[in-house]
Amino acid sequence: MKKTTLKNIRTTLDMYQHSRLNIRVSSHLQRPTLPEADLKRYSSPHRKDYYFILMMLSSQSKHLVDLNELTVKAGELLFVVPSQIHTVPVSLQGTEYYKLAFDASCLASVPMHFSFLVNPLQQQILRPGDEAQKRIAQLFAALSAVLSERTASTTVVVSYLNALLAELDFCYFNHDTKSRQTPDQLPQLIRFRILLEEEFLRRPEVKYIAAKMAMSASSLYNLIKSKTGKSPKELFTDRLMLEAQRRLYYEELSVKELSAALGFEDADYFSRLFKKTTGQTITQFISKSAKHRQ
Numbered sequence: 001m002k003k004t005t006l007k008n009i010r011t012t013l014d015m016y017q018h019s020r021l022n023i024r025v026s027s028h029l030q031r032p033t034l035p036e037a038d039l040k041r042y043s044s045p046h047r048k049d050y051y052f053i054l055m056m057l058s059s060q061s062k063h064l065v066d067l068n069e070l071t072v073k074a075g076e077l078l079f080v081v082p083s084q085i086h087t088v089p090v091s092l093q094g095t096e097y098y099k100l101a102f103d104a105s106c107l108a109s110v111p112m113h114f115s116f117l118v119n120p121l122q123q124q125i126l127r128p129g130d131e132a133q134k135r136i137a138q139l140f141a142a143l144s145a146v147l148s149e150r151t152a153s154t155t156v157v158v159s160y161l162n163a164l165l166a167e168l169d170f171c172y173f174n175h176d177t178k179s180r181q182t183p184d185q186l187p188q189l190i191r192f193r194i195l196l197e198e199e200f201l202r203r204p205e206v207k208y209i210a211a212k213m214a215m216s217a218s219s220l221y222n223l224i225k226s227k228t229g230k231s232p233k234e235l236f237t238d239r240l241m242l243e244a245q246r247r248l249y250y251e252e253l254s255v256k257e258l259s260a261a262l263g264f265e266d267a268d269y270f271s272r273l274f275k276k277t278t279g280q281t282i283t284q285f286i287s288k289s290a291k292h293r294q
Contacts, residue, residue: 016101017147020154021109022050023102023161025144028057028095045087045249045289050103051117052080053168055140057096061089066242067288070125075133077126077168081117085246098140102161109158114165116172120186120193122228128171136171139164188213189227192220200239203263206232241277244270248282249289255282 016022045064054061060073064087065080072078080086082104107117128136143160146152173186195209209232210220224232244262247253253261259270275281280288 017150018152018154018157019150021102021157022106023100023147023157025098025100025140025147027098027140027144028092030144045085047246047250048080048084048086049082050101051082051107052086053100054078055098055136057098057137059095061092061095061097063088065124067245072125075128075130077128077136077171079117079119079124079126079168081119083246085249098137098144100140100143100164106161109154110162110165111158112162112166114169115186115190116169117165118190118193118197120190121172123172123175126168126171127175128167132167132171136164136167139167185223185227188215188223192224192232196235196239200236200243201263203236203240237273237277241274244274245278245285248286258282 017024054063054072055077056072056074058074060071063070063072063078064085065078066085070078139160143157143164146156146160191213192209195212199209206220207217210217213220215223220232224230224235228235230238240262244258247258247261251258255271256267259265259267262270264270264273271282274285278285
């Protein structure tokens with residue numbers, strides 16, 4: 001079976017709505033009508049190369065993000081970041097929702113920096129309070145209305161997007177009890193997550209990451225362990241195995257080729273590490289992936 005690529009999907013959906021910004025908002029009020037073949041392709045697992053945010057206004061929907069099943073209930077939001085593998089429901093019929101998609105170039109136009117998009121706390125579902133839900137829904141509606149005109153003011157679009165992301169950023173960092181108790185550690189945690197994404201293919205020593213963060217290796221270990229329950233080394237291994245899973249979705253690679261691409265000289269060691277980290281062999285993962293794509 002041919003593996004789905006985001007390029008196929010983007011062409012089909014005529015994705016963006018603005019003449020100068022790569023951004024799109026859709027809702028239950030504007031359901032696109034797609035041919036069955038295109039709808040099936042869109043609902044297959046695909047790698048995002050843009051940011052995606054869903055707000056459920058009623059009912060719920062189930063999503064797979066990097067093979068983790070997430071249920072988004074009424075009043076909750078799901079966000080997916082570039083490079084993650086996302087499987088959307090075949091249909092959201094009978095539900096009320098807003099969906100937002102924008103790419104890195106659009107985000108660069110926003111004046112503020114929003115750390116939640118790095119996902120330092122590794123939580124992809126947001127649960128705002130009742131009043132925040134109302135404000136967020138209103139911002140989605142306003143952004144959708146502005147984008148109904150393709151040549152709408154770029155400044156106005158960016159202003160609404162900035163306000164929406166500010167609400168979500170606040171919700172992200174104030175939902176977690178530990179982050180409220182130790183706000184001074186958040187910049188360090190965010191810095192670690194950024195370095196994790198930048199450096200994981202190099203499989204660096206913990207002391208190298210600690211030095212880049214101007215910390216001792218023991219201080220870094222204590223920080224990451226207390227916030228995530230895992231050591232820095234375990235998180236680097238998890239990220240490497242996640243990349244292995246993503247590549248198995250989209251590239252026809254042998255175990256030897258995949259292990260070499262990820263910097264492992266010993267394919268057998270790589271296979272054992274994959275099983276230890278993911279709980280399944282590479283063969284089992286490929287079989288499971290094939291079923292998801294059917």
